[in-house]
Structures are given as C-alpha cells and as structure tokens.
Amino acid sequence: MKTPIYLDNHATTQMDPRVLDAMLPYFTQYFGNAASRNHEFGWVAEQAVEKARKQIADLIGATAKEIIFTSGATESDNLSIKGVAEMYAEKGNHIITAATEHKAVLDTCKKLEKNGYRVTYMPVKGDGLIDLDMLREAITDKTILVTIMYANNEIGVLQPVAEIGKICREKGVLFHTDGVQAIGKVPVDVNRDHIDLMSITAHKLYGPKGVGALYVRRKNPRVQVTAQMDGGGHERGMRSGTLNVPGIVGLGEACAICQREMPEETKRLQYLRDKLRNKLESELDEVYLNGSWEHRLPHSLNLSFAYVEGESLLMGINDVAVSSGSACTSATLEPSYVLKALGLGDDIAHSSIRFGIGRFNTEEEIDYVAEKLIVVVRKLRELSPLYEMAKEGIDLSKVSWVTD
Amino acid sequence: MAYSDKVLDHYNNPRNVGSLDKSAENVGTGMVGAPECGDVMKLQIKVNDANGIIEDAKFKTFGCGSAIASSSLATEWLKGKTVDEALAIKNTDIVSELSLPPVKIHCSVLAEDAIKAAIGDYRAKQAKRVPAEQTVA
Numbered sequence: 001m002k003t004p005i006y007l008d009n010h011a012t013t014q015m016d017p018r019v020l021d022a023m024l025p026y027f028t029q030y031f032g033n034a035a036s037r038n039h040e041f042g043w044v045a046e047q048a049v050e051k052a053r054k055q056i057a058d059l060i061g062a063t064a065k066e067i068i069f070t071s072g073a074t075e076s077d078n079l080s081i082k083g084v085a086e087m088y089a090e091k092g093n094h095i096i097t098a099a100t101e102h103k104a105v106l107d108t109c110k111k112l113e114k115n116g117y118r119v120t121y122m123p124v125k126g127d128g129l130i131d132l133d134m135l136r137e138a139i140t141d142k143t144i145l146v147t148i149m150y151a152n153n154e155i156g157v158l159q160p161v162a163e164i165g166k167i168c169r170e171k172g173v174l175f176h177t178d179g180v181q182a183i184g185k186v187p188v189d190v191n192r193d194h195i196d197l198m199s200i201t202a203h204k205l206y207g208p209k210g211v212g213a214l215y216v217r218r219k220n221p222r223v224q225v226t227a228q229m230d231g232g233g234h235e236r237g238m239r240s241g242t243l244n245v246p247g248i249v250g251l252g253e254a255c256a257i258c259q260r261e262m263p264e265e266t267k268r269l270q271y272l273r274d275k276l277r278n279k280l281e282s283e284l285d286e287v288y289l290n291g292s293w294e295h296r297l298p299h300s301l302n303l304s305f306a307y308v309e310g311e312s313l314l315m316g317i318n319d320v321a322v323s324s325g326s327a328c329t330s331a332t333l334e335p336s337y338v339l340k341a342l343g344l345g346d347d348i349a350h351s352s353i354r355f356g357i358g359r360f361n362t363e364e365e366i367d368y369v370a371e372k373l374i375v376v377v378r379k380l381r382e383l384s385p386l387y388e389m390a391k392e393g394i395d396l397s398k399v400s401w402v403t404d
Numbered sequence: 405m406a407y408s409d410k411v412l413d414h415y416n417n418p419r420n421v422g423s424l425d426k427s428a429e430n431v432g433t434g435m436v437g438a439p440e441c442g443d444v445m446k447l448q449i450k451v452n453d454a455n456g457i458i459e460d461a462k463f464k465t466f467g468c469g470s471a472i473a474s475s476s477l478a479t480e481w482l483k484g485k486t487v488d489e490a491l492a493i494k495n496t497d498i499v500s501e502l503s504l505p506p507v508k509i510h511c512s513v514l515a516e517d518a519i520k521a522a523i524g525d526y527r528a529k530q531a532k533r534v535p536a537e538q539t540v541a
Contacts, residue, residue, distance in 0.1 A: 309442055311468035315407070315415055326442060326468070335442070347439035383421055383472060385446035385464040386439060401438035402521065 003319040005365045009204075009299065009356035010153050010181060011323065015250070016206040016359065022253035023208065026246035034243045035234060045245045052252025056200065059255040060179075061189035062215050068235045069248055072212035073180045076199035077104040077147075079239065080176045080214055083225025084145045084197070085112050088174070092142035096120045098130050098159075099341040101149055102178055109147075118142070124341050127292035128157040136167055145174045150182035150198075154325065154338040154354055155291030156300025158182065165194025174223060179215075180204045184258030185297050186266070190215060196223045202247065206359055207254030211247030214239075265359065269299035272357050272366045277301055279370040284377055286390075290325075290339060290352055301355040304348045305373075307387035308380040313353060316376030320369050325352035347386075347396075407469055408503040414473035419480050422462040424448040429533055432526025434518040443467035443511065445475045447518035449482055449490070451526055458482050458490060463518075470508040474498050474515035487523055 006014065026048060034049045036042025053064040070076045085095065097109050099121050109119045120138050122130050130148060139146070146168050151158050161177055168175035176197035182188055183198075184205035190198060201212035216238065217223045224238075231240025258265075281287050286306035302325075305313060310326030325336030326349070335349035353373075357366070381387040386396060407415070423446075426433045430451045437443040444467065450460040461479035465472045477498060482490050498504070498512035 307466060309467050309471075312415070312472060315412075315469040345440060346442070350439070350442040383418060383464055384466045385435065385444055386466045388423065388446075388464060396439060401444070402436045402517075403438045403441060 001362070001364050001368060004321055005319065005361070005369060006321045007355050007357060007361065007365075007369060008321045008323055009358035009361075010156070010354060011356070012203045012209065013206045013358050014360050015203075015208055016254065016257060018257060019207050019250045019253045023246040023250040026249050030245075032245075034245055035232065045243075048245060048249050049243055052248045052255075055252035055256040055259075056213055059188070059259045060183060060198065060200075060215060061191050063218065065236075066190075066215055066218050068214045068216055068238050069243055069251075070212045070214055070239055071210055071244075072203070073102075073178060073199040073201035074104040076201070076212050076214040077102070077176075077178055078108050079225055079228050080197040080199065080216075081105065081108045081145065081147055082112065082228055083238070084174055084176070084223075085117055086226035087224050088144040092140075092144040094118045094120070094140055094142040094144065096122060096135065096138050096143060096146045096148075098122045098124060098148050100124050100128060100152055100154075100338045101147070102153055102180075105147055105149070105178055122148075126343050127295070128152060128155050128290075128338075128342055129159060129292060129295060130164070132160060132163055132167065135164060136171075139167070139171045139173055143171070143173050145176060147176040147178070149178040150188065151179075151186070151297050151300075152291070152338065153181050154323075154336060155302045155342070156181070156297040156354075156356075157291040158186065158295045158297065160295070161195070162193045168196075169194045174221075180212075181297060181300075184255065184262070185299060187262070190217065196221070197225070200251075202251035202254055205254050205258050208247050208250040211244050211251050213251065266298045269357050269359075272361060272363060273299055273301050273355070275363070276355060276357070276366050276370055277303070279367075280373060283370075283374045288348060290342065290344065290348075299357040301357075303353055303355070304344070304351040305353065305377050306348065306351055307384045307390060308377055309350050310352055312380055313351075313373075313376060316380065317369070317372050320372065322356075323354040325354070326350045345397075410477075410502050411470055411473040411504070414476040414502070415469045418463075418472060418476040420460075420462050420476065420483075421464065423464065424450050424460065424462050429529050430526070432522040432524070432529065434521025434523070434525060436517045436521055437467070437514050439466065443471045443514055445471065445514055445518040447475060447478060447515075447522045449487075449522045449526060451487060456486050458485050458487065467511065467514075468508070470502070470504055471511040471514060473502050474504075474511045475518060477501060478515045478519055482519065487526065490519060491523060493519055 032041030032045035198215040310324030339349035495512035
C-alpha cells in the first residue's frame with residue numbers, strides 16, 4: 001500500500017490510464033482544428049469530437065447535438081445561468097436556487113442580482129434536501145430558471161431531481177442542474193429527470209481537468225442560451241473558441257468507461273464506504289453523519305467527530321487526503337456554509353470530515369484510514385476540554401463561553 | 405498548509421496534557437474560546453503557596469494544530485515562573501517560537517488569554533482566601 005492515500009474524490013479524481021491512452025494521439029498525431037472543414041486534419045479531429053459528444057450524450061440519455069463543450073463546470077454553470085437570464089429576460093427576471101449550491105452557481109446568481117435579477121435562495125432541510133412544496137410556492141410568473149445541483153459536493157446528498165424537474169416542467173420554468181458530482185456515479189437521465197440544462201466536467205469522473213460540457217435540451221422545450229463569449233460561433237453559437245480536442249476525447253472516453261462499469265463500480269464503492277462508516281461508528285462514540293443516508297452518492301461520506309476540531313484531525317492523518325468543513329481549513333476562517341445550511345451548530349461543522357472514495361481506492365486503504373482515524377480521534381478527545389466536560393455531564397450548549 | 409517543525413512536535417507530543425483540581429485554592433483555571441469559533445483552551449496553573457512559583461501547569465485544547473501547540477508551549481513556559489513573570493508572556497513570543505503564519509496568530513492570542521484567565525482565577529481565589537484566614541486568626 002502506498003501513501004499518501006487519496007480519499008478526496010469530490011475535489012478531483014485521478015485520471016484513468018485508459019482515458020489518457022485515448023487522448024494521447026490527439027496531441028501530436030491528430031492535432032487538427034475540429035473547425036477546419038476543408039482538410040483531413042480537421043475531419044479527423046471533428047470525427048473524434050463527434051464520437052465524444054455521442055459518448056457523453058449516451059451516459060445521460062441525451063442526443064449528441066445537445067452537448068456543448070466548455071472548459072469545465074464553472075463555465076457551464078455561468079453559461080447556463082447567465083445565458084438563460086439574458087435569453088429569457090423578456091419572460092421574467094426571477095431565478096430559484098438553493099443555499100447549498102456550489103459557488104459557481106451561487107456567485108453567478110449574486111452577480112445577476114446586481115444586474116437587477118431577483119434570486120430566491122431556498123433553505124434545505126436537516127438532511128440537506130430541498131423541500132418540494134417550498135419550491136412549488138417559490139415559483140412565480142416571473143420565474144425563468146430553477147438551478148439545483150444533482151448531488152452536493154460536500155455532503156454527497158442527491159436532491160430529488162426528477163421531482164424538481166417535474167415541477168419545473170408543469171410550471172413552464174427551465175431547470176438547470178449542476179451534475180458534476182453525480183454524472184458517472186449514479187444513473188442520470190435528462191428525460192426521466194426533466195432536465196433542461198446540465199453542467200458536466202471531466203475531472204470528477206476520471207477524465208482530464210479543463211474540459212467540460214453543458215447539456216442544452218433541443219426538444220420539448222427547445223432551450224437557448226445567450227453566448228457569454230464572442231468569437232467564431234462554435235458549438236451552435238453558444239460557446240465560441242477552438243475545441244480542446246484531446247480533452248474532449250478524454251471526457252468522452254471517461255463517460256464511456258463510467259457507463260460500462262457503473263453497476264460494478266457502484267457496488268464496490270458503496271461496500272467500501274459502508275465499511276468505513278461502520279468501522280468508525282463501532283469504535284467511536286458521538287460520530288454524526290451529515291446529510292441524508294438514503295439519498296446519497298454511493299462513494300460519499302461526511303462525518304462529524306464531536307469534540308474534535310477538523311484541522312487537527314487532518315493533521316493527525318496527514319498521509320490521508322480528505323477535506324474538512326472546519327473554518328481553519330478554509331481561506332475565510334468561516335466553517336462550511338453547506339453544513340451550516342443543514343442547521344448544524346458551528347461546532348459540529350468544525351468537526352466534519354468529507355470522505356470521497358474513488359475508482360482507485362482499495363479495501364486495504366479503507367481499513368488503514370479507519371484504524372488511523374480511530375487512534376487520532378481518541379487521542380484528540382483526550383486533549384479536548386469539550387470531551388471532558390461532556391463526559392462530566394455538562395451541557396455544552398448552556399456554557400457561557402469567554403470570547404473577544 | 406505546511407506546519408513548522410515545532411508545531412508538529414507539540415501536536416505529536418503535547419506537553420502537560422490533563423487537568424488539575426479546579427476547586428483547589430492554589431489552582432487557577434482559565435477557559436477561553438468557544439466551540440462555535442473552533443477553539444476552546446483550558447489552561448490550569450498550580451502555584452506553590454510558599455514561594456509563589458507555578459509548580460505545575462496543564463492544558464486541554466479543542467482546536468487546530470496551532471492552537472494545540474500554542475497551549476502546549478504555554479504550559480511549558482509557565483512552569484517555574486512566578487505569577488508576575490507568567491503575566492509577561494506575550495502572544496508574539498508564542499508566534500515567533502512556533503513560527504505561526506498570520507492566519508494562525510489568533511491561536512497565540514487565545515493562549516495568552518488563557519494564561520491571563522488562569523492567573524486571574526488564581527488571584528481571585530487568593531483574594532477571597534486572605535480575609536477568611538484573618539478571621540480565623
């Protein structure tokens with residue numbers, strides 16, 4: 001077993017060697033511009049791009065023509081939200097999103113608010129899911145877009161996307177979802193889920209960084225977005241810029257592998273995830289799961305180890321790569337806004353660890369991480385005045401703390 | 405973020421972890437910070453009645469590695485000092501000893517606050533104690 005162990009697969013994934021193999025010829029041998037219509041070099045590149053478009057479309061139940069290539073999900077989120085806002089400005093100026101969205105969505109919405117749009121940030125329930133009745137009530141005749149992520153990047157919960165899509169369809173409102181954490185991990189179907197726009201990125205599904213896509217529905221309804229970058233009018237005029245052919249080939253291949261292997265891979269990752277949770281919970285008291293267990297990505301786990309601060313926990317397992325919702329690990333010194341949106345106390349947010357298990361993790365690694373964590377949590381609890389007080393029966397919520 | 409060797413050493417081998425009898429008259433207890441801020445330090449000193457020297461110091465800290473290291477270092481420095489000498493310990497001394505980055509300076513401030521709070525508690529106990537003994541005499 002090699003260390004460090006990578007368990008941060010929500011942040012990014014290791015590229016699958018098969019994906020790299022597929023990409024390599026397109027750097028040196030087939031280097032043509034896919035927009036060159038009049039020679040062999042361009043045709044070969046275009047063919048590769050069209051194959052990838054089909055591979056991506058197949059994974060999400062779309063047609064190839066509905067896939068627009070971008071530089072990644074941040075661009076796809078920006079393009080879909082700003083592009084819809086601009087395109088449908090005459091219809092309305094209201095957008096609905098959720099408090100636990102990725103910053104690429106939240107900050108895009110905030111930007112639009114400055115430009116006169118109205119945005120509703122829906123709260124989430126304690127399990128991290130949105131309330132469908134609340135969504136129904138939030139939609140007005142001015143609403144043009146609902147943007148709710150498929151799966152959350154911090155807590156791994158799956159939103160009721162099919163139901164959200166159904167509500168949007170009934171009300172005649174477009175539905176965008178940031179699909180980056182879910183695509184390739186759970187079955188996603190744009191028709192079953194009534195999705196109109198969906199952001200995709202390659203590096204979360206064992207593909208390369210710097211390439212992504214936006215699914216834009218072409219039928220029932222036909223969706224259009226205003227381009228956010230001017231240029232050669234590539235990608236049906238929605239996204240100008242010479243296509244990143246090797247990256248696109250990689251994204252396509254990554255999608256094809258996910259589609260082929262998902263049933264087996266899901267079972268394996270879920271087994272490892274459940275083993276990790278069971279081991280930790282059987283050896284340690286006061287370990288809390290953050291987010292719904294039932295509606296969750298198979299490879300995702302977010303736990304709070306009460307009375308232990310997240311960054312000190314990460315320090316104790318410094319040969320394991322995971323993330324914490326602790327303020328100390330963020331640039332802003334604020335604990336995770338996602339965990340706070342669940343209604344968790346800041347203390348529990350400070351104690352959280354996110355585990356993302358991936359294709360290349362082994363059972364041996366999971367056992368090692370569990371055992372190491374158990375030792376470190378015990379040690380830090382011995383160090384923790386909060387643990388001592390809790391064991392003495394003191395209710396920590398009733399203590400008046402001395403702060404500046 | 406990279407930690408300095410001294411922070412790592414205190415984190416891996418924290419000095420003087422534990423608790424003293426907080427009801428003892430020669431023990432001062434300081435508890436500063438709050439769980440929602442991500443840092444709570446409990447620092448205790450035991451003062452020798454005869455010579456006024458801090459003969460023992462213990463801590464427990466909930467917080468990041470730098471907070472643990474700051475309080476561990478503080479207990480090391482407190483032992484053998486008089487109460488007045490202990491009051492002279494500044495957070496900047498801790499920052500330079502542990503090479504804390506700017507984002508971790510608040511950990512050292514908290515450690516200084518904990519020292520002051522422990523001494524304050526000790527002195528408050530002493531102030532109550534003297535008149536009581538006088539009445540007995």
